[in-house]
Amino acid sequence: MAKRFPAAYYVERILAHDRLGLSRAITLVESTLPSDQELAREIIQQLLPFSGNSVRIGITGVPGVGKSTFIEAFGTFVTREQQKKLAVLAIDPTSQRTGGSILGDKTRMETLAGNKQAYIRPSPAGKSLGGVARSTRESIILCEAAGFEVIFVETVGVGQSETAVHEMVDFFLLLMLAGAGDELQGIKKGIMEMADAVVITKADGQNLQKARAARAEYQSALHLFPRTASGWSPKVAISSALENTGITEVWQTIEAYLETVQNGSYFEQKRQHQNLHWLHESIRQTLLDRFFAKPEVKETLPELEKKVLQGEVSAFAAAEELLKFSN
Amino acid sequence: MAKRFPAAYYVERILAHDRLGLSRAITLVESTLPSDQELAREIIQQLLPFSGNSVRIGITGVPGVGKSTFIEAFGTFVTREQQKKLAVLAIDPTSQRTGGSILGDKTRMETLAGNKQAYIRPSPAGKSLGGVARSTRESIILCEAAGFEVIFVETVGVGQSETAVHEMVDFFLLLMLAGAGDELQGIKKGIMEMADAVVITKADGQNLQKARAARAEYQSALHLFPRTASGWSPKVAISSALENTGITEVWQTIEAYLETVQNGSYFEQKRQHQNLHWLHESIRQTLLDRFFAKPEVKETLPELEKKVLQGEVSAFAAAEELLKFSN
Numbered sequence: 132m133a134k135r136f137p138a139a140y141y142v143e144r145i146l147a148h149d150r151l152g153l154s155r156a157i158t159l160v161e162s163t164l165p166s167d168q169e170l171a172r173e174i175i176q177q178l179l180p181f182s183g184n185s186v187r188i189g190i191t192g193v194p195g196v197g198k199s200t201f202i203e204a205f206g207t208f209v210t211r212e213q214q215k216k217l218a219v220l221a222i223d224p225t226s227q228r229t230g231g232s233i234l235g236d237k238t239r240m241e242t243l244a245g246n247k248q249a250y251i252r253p254s255p256a257g258k259s260l261g262g263v264a265r266s267t268r269e270s271i272i273l274c275e276a277a278g279f280e281v282i283f284v285e286t287v288g289v290g291q292s293e294t295a296v297h298e299m300v301d302f303f304l305l306l307m308l309a310g311a312g313d314e315l316q317g318i319k320k321g322i323m324e325m326a327d328a329v330v331i332t333k334a335d336g337q338n339l340q341k342a343r344a345a346r347a348e349y350q351s352a353l354h355l356f357p358r359t360a361s362g363w364s365p366k367v368a369i370s371s372a373l374e375n376t377g378i379t380e381v382w383q384t385i386e387a388y389l390e391t392v393q394n395g396s397y398f399e400q401k402r403q404h405q406n407l408h409w410l411h412e413s414i415r416q417t418l419l420d421r422f423f424a425k426p427e428v429k430e431t432l433p434e435l436e437k438k439v440l441q442g443e444v445s446a447f448a449a450a451e452e453l454l455k456f457s458n
Numbered sequence: 459m460a461k462r463f464p465a466a467y468y469v470e471r472i473l474a475h476d477r478l479g480l481s482r483a484i485t486l487v488e489s490t491l492p493s494d495q496e497l498a499r500e501i502i503q504q505l506l507p508f509s510g511n512s513v514r515i516g517i518t519g520v521p522g523v524g525k526s527t528f529i530e531a532f533g534t535f536v537t538r539e540q541q542k543k544l545a546v547l548a549i550d551p552t553s554q555r556t557g558g559s560i561l562g563d564k565t566r567m568e569t570l571a572g573n574k575q576a577y578i579r580p581s582p583a584g585k586s587l588g589g590v591a592r593s594t595r596e597s598i599i600l601c602e603a604a605g606f607e608v609i610f611v612e613t614v615g616v617g618q619s620e621t622a623v624h625e626m627v628d629f630f631l632l633l634m635l636a637g638a639g640d641e642l643q644g645i646k647k648g649i650m651e652m653a654d655a656v657v658i659t660k661a662d663g664q665n666l667q668k669a670r671a672a673r674a675e676y677q678s679a680l681h682l683f684p685r686t687a688s689g690w691s692p693k694v695a696i697s698s699a700l701e702n703t704g705i706t707e708v709w710q711t712i713e714a715y716l717e718t719v720q721n722g723s724y725f726e727q728k729r730q731h732q733n734l735h736w737l738h739e740s741i742r743q744t745l746l747d748r749f750f751a752k753p754e755v756k757e758t759l760p761e762l763e764k765k766v767l768q769g770e771v772s773a774f775a776a777a778e779e780l781l782k783f784s785n
């Protein structure tokens with residue numbers, strides 16, 4: 132186990148914008164040791180007043196859509212052109228890759244990885260979605276207290292994790308491939324309707340024409356979607372991360388969004404709503420985890436599930452049967 | 459309190475396709491009295507082997523889109539032209555109208571209400587979504603055992619109830635108005651992507667052109683959506699319930715869907731998956747209800763929520779604080 136310091140050490144280092152202190156605090160947040168968790172709680176509590184001053188951007192898309200390459204290009208733009216300090220976090224609970232998804236593809240983010248204005252933190256390995264969601268939420272707070280002004284939260288758009296990311300960011304960016312065919316099979320239903328912007332990736336070479344056509348198609352499709360209370364209507368952009376095109380437009384779209392939602396109470400309200408969401412989500416998750424960890428439940432569940440599947444018992448009768456073990 | 463009979467009475471009456479017996483059993487299913495619930499459980503358990511033989515169709519759309527009028531026309535077609543016995547149930551937990559949403563507008567369903575082949579049951583009043591979802595699920599079982607071959611589950615597409623309906627039907631029909639503008643504000647994000655078919659309503663008179671244009675727009679938009687494992691791609695139809703047009707097409711679409719999904723294991727798998735969903739959903743709901751009913755939780759929650767909203771405490775720290783009361 133790595134060395135531990137008193138809470139004040141982490142708090143001071145983070146407020147002094149020190150990366151080592153930040154990394155060490157994130158390690159605590161990700162730890163499952165009760166003593167680490169308590170220390171983490173103390174640090175978070177003290178840093179909470181210094182958090183909130185960033186733009187939190189969710190970035191999702193199916194594997195291979197070009198997330199890493201886009202983040203490299205877009206992140207470089209944000210730090211170099213916009214002169215903003217950027218933190219990149221990842222939610223990737225299904226990742227088999229050790230060290231998470233981000234540092235795994237160093238070649239695709241090498242410019243950003245060597246950039247003093249950028250801080251890249253891979254997804255913690257071997258954690259449940261609930262666990263990663265929690266540590267990512269808390270890492271956002273730590274990064275903000277450490278002076279990061281833009282935060283990317285990356286996730287692979289194939290499971291429940293996009294919904295979790297959607298609930299922790301201000302702006303939700305969906306990367307899509309042109310030629311919306313079988314490639315899309317992987318993405319979950321409902322995600323498209325969550326997007327504040329769609330970026331058609333790899334808009335270069337042979338692909339450029341297809342990307343332009345896709346932009347038009349998506350733009351008219353998004354018009355049909357229900358609007359949000361934000362008053363914002365989702366935009367579609369095309370970008371080539373390799374040729375560095377469309378990057379400025381994506382940033383301008385985010386700025387336009389912020390202008391729309393900060394011109395009123397929506398931005399703050401959304402964040403407050405997200406806070407409440409995580410309070411309730413965290414309670415829900417803990418209650419369920421505890422219930423399903425009970426030996427009697429573990430023993431009875433498979434048999435009951437089988438009966439439910441075979442139509443021998445109704446779902447509700449089975450639930451009642453199991454709930455006998457709840458106390 | 460109404461008279462109660464032994465379980466065998468309800469079971470026999472329902473298997474003899476008697477409506478009074480069915481109605482009485484549904485009343486038990488909807489009752490909150492523990493003795494009624496136990497009786498209901500017994501009836502359901504005995505009828506379970508006789509259930510499952512219907513096509514379950516969810517029908518949703520914003521208020522005023524024309525659900526009642528469409529159900530009147532479509533239901534008349536199903537019973538008269540297709541000669542099928544039809545049950546119409548409703549999930550409408552937010553309804554202020556006494557007697558639920560369906561019988562409220564008798565004028566719009568008068569043909570169907572007088573139709574011997576059709577059975578209309580309003581949404582139970584004054585219940586939570588969880589409660590209505592449960593009683594609707596169990597009513598479906600009762601209706602199937604009573605010989606109904608087609609079941610409509612209607613809901614207003616403005617809350618969580620569409621998701622609940624989506625989890626209990628084979629086919630999910632979304633009614634939409636042409637001129638997708640502000641009218642759509644009410645519908646929840648993600649619902650469009652759940653639809654197996656979209657019907658543009660009120661395609662008559664001045665509206666016909668707009669409806670045709672909307673059909674083309676939606677059809678190309680739906681192509682961009684992620685596909686399901688079913689292999690089905692969602693269809694768009696236009697219909698005028700007043701002029702009785704497009705009704706046959708909607709039925710043919712449902713038949714085409716059934717052909718697609720029954721030609722393999724998808725249909726059965728989806729129902730099994732739904733059963734498991736309700737098992738877990740029911741456990742989740744009960745655990746949460748019990749937790750939030752605890753006096754200490756009730757007392758502490760508002761204060762903690764306030765602190766979370768004001769950013770004084772992190773969502774996770776607040777959750778931990780509350781979870782101290784969980785046992």
Ligand SMILES: Nc1nc2c(ncn2[C@@H]2O[C@H](COP(=O)(O)OP(=O)(O)OP(=O)(O)O)[C@@H](O)[C@H]2O)c(=O)[nH]1
Nearest residue numbers: 193194195196197198199200201287333371372373
């Ligand atoms: N032509 C072209 N290829 C690109 C572009 N961006 C990414 N690619 C290529 O697409 C492939 C996948 O890119 P990644 O950035 O690794 O995609 P990803 O979404 O991060 O993939 P996962 O990490 O597996 O989820 C790589 O071979 C990239 O070189 C682009 O702008 N143009």
Ligand SMILES: Nc1nc2c(ncn2[C@@H]2O[C@H](COP(=O)(O)OP(=O)(O)OP(=O)(O)O)[C@@H](O)[C@H]2O)c(=O)[nH]1
Nearest residue numbers: 520521522523524525526527528614660698699700
């Ligand atoms: N022109 C035209 N009007 C229709 C049609 N269907 C429904 N309407 C009218 O639209 C209005 C709303 O219809 P309803 O069927 O009550 O709509 P609903 O979706 O059930 O509404 P709620 O029960 O309030 O959620 C009524 O005035 C209907 O007469 C149609 O096919 N053509």
Ligand SMILES: [Mg+2]
Nearest residue numbers: 198199232236
């Ligand atoms: Mg990647």
Ligand SMILES: [Mg+2]
Nearest residue numbers: 525526559563
């Ligand atoms: Mg109605």
